[in-house]
Amino acid sequence: MSANTRRRPADDSDLPPGLGKADPPADGSRGKDSTTADSTPAVEASERRVRRFWSTRRVPAALVALLAAAATGLLLYDVVSVRAGRSAMRWRRRLAEELATRPLDDVWMIVGAAVAMALGLWLFLLAVTPGLRRLLPMRQPAGSPGKGEVRAGLDRRAAGLVLRDRAVRVPGVQSAQVAVGRRKVKARARAHFRDLEEVRADLDATLGEAVTFLGLARQPTLTVRVRRPKKG
Secondary structure, three states, rough: EEEEEEEEOOOOOHHOOOOOOOOOOOOOOHHHHHHHHHHHHHHHHHHHOOOOOOOOHHHHHHHHHHHHHHHHHHHHHHHHHOOOOOOHHHHHHHHHHHHHHHOOHHHHHHHHHHHHHHHHHHOOOOOOHHOOOOOOOOOOOOOOOOOOOOOOOEEHHHHHHHHHHHHOOOOOOOEEEEEEEEEEEEEEEOOOOOOOHHHHHHHHHHHHHHHHHOOOOOOOOOEEEEEEEOOO
């Protein structure tokens, strides 16, 4: 998912807690040390292995169940009819004849086997993979009550919007695009003034801090690219 935007005036009203400007400490000390101290445990906690959310996959399960029930019911009805003295259905007689006479190297036999294998592989992948790739698991603070009972997740689209809003607040950034993946965050920005290296350094620092404050269980790798807007 890529988010596109234009630069707008700075406003912290749409930022979640922890992503806006920090209030100055009452004792007059600098807030940078406290921010670093708070973010260090978060980075360490993000290295722990966290299970992804598993999709229930109701639609594929319902389709397979309905098809299996329909085929089984039709076959059972035909078998009962034959046992009762009636003739078998035409489709079953034709199927039995084709299976008995058609060679294995026939085109339709190969195509049918390939389709059946593809469907089986698809169902197997659905059974062993979590799914829900758009939902990123969030970390849970160590020592919190009910750990493991309640889990939180963040949509990749929402994470991209938050990071995009932080990117356009960097001085010199005209527009930004942010793509959030499970392992990587790719940010592309256009700078209409200031040196590109300075803008890139500020973006890297700002987005790196924002990614940490997202609270993801697995810290993604950040990649930042800055270029000048096209003329004309």
